[in-house]
Amino acid sequence: MMNIVLSRDTLNLVHQLQRMTGENVMLCYQCKKCTLGCPSAYRMRMKPHELMRAIQLGQEEEIYWSGTIWICLSCETCNTRCPQGINILRVIDGLRERSKEVNYYNPYPVIPAFHRIFLSLVERFGRIYELGLAVLINLRMLSPFKDMDMAYPMFIRGKMKPLPHRSQGVKELQQVMERIRKLEESKLEN
Numbered sequence: 406m407m408n409i410v411l412s413r414d415t416l417n418l419v420h421q422l423q424r425m426t427g428e429n430v431m432l433c434y435q436c437k438k439c440t441l442g443c444p445s446a447y448r449m450r451m452k453p454h455e456l457m458r459a460i461q462l463g464q465e466e467e468i469y470w471s472g473t474i475w476i477c478l479s480c481e482t483c484n485t486r487c488p489q490g491i492n493i494l495r496v497i498d499g500l501r502e503r504s505k506e507v508n509y510y511n512p513y514p515v516i517p518a519f520h521r522i523f524l525s526l527v528e529r530f531g532r533i534y535e536l537g538l539a540v541l542i543n544l545r546m547l548s549p550f551k552d553m554d555m556a557y558p559m560f561i562r563g564k565m566k567p568l569p570h571r572s573q574g575v576k577e578l579q580q581v582m583e584r585i586r587k588l589e590e591s592k593l594e595n
């Protein structure tokens with residue numbers, strides 16, 4: 406049997422993710438149980454068990470190229486099936502966070518843009534503002550009139566409000582989000 410020796414550079418991604426998420430990807434022994442239960446695996450170019458292997462081998466560019474971290478539905482089925490107790494979703498969330506710092510190709514740019522805009526609107530108004538979300542996503546994707554035909558019937562039925570409404574608990578929500586940001590920053594520094 407051939408022994409594979411991993412260099413410090415190769416293991417860099419494993420260590421970075423362990424610092425961010427507390428999860429040790431080296432525990433994965435490729436049993437594939439995560440992939441067999443994953444509802445999105447059929448759409449993934451890199452299946453969950455392959456993602457874990459790619460992390461072990463430091464193949465960060467290939468990971469982002471596959472787009473798997475954005476196809477994941479965050480359903481946590483993989484976590485419940487992993488015999489090694491790895492929280493795979495936490496690892497995927499760590500990669501999503503890292504993707505802001507590294508500049509690799511993403512085949513699904515609309516998904517992280519949606520995440521960011523959704524969160525910033527919720528932080529501002531304490532609830533989602535559907536029209537603002539649709540307009541900002543369309544502008545971000547340089548297609549300002551996309552799906553306008555769907556918006557009209559929603560206006561007529563009162564399902565979509567023209568102006569945002571602030572929720573009463575918006576101040577508390579902003580404080581919680583600020584605390585989360587600070588916690589994440591301090592985790593990254595340690």
Ligand code: SF4
Pocket residue numbers: 439442443444445446453476477478479480481482483484493494
């Ligand atoms: S959390 Fe993501 S990777 Fe895990 S089973 Fe659900 S969709 Fe698949």
Ligand code: SF4
Pocket residue numbers: 432433434435436437438439440453454457486487488489490491493
């Ligand atoms: S279920 Fe756990 S050990 Fe098995 S392949 Fe997936 S991550 Fe690795």
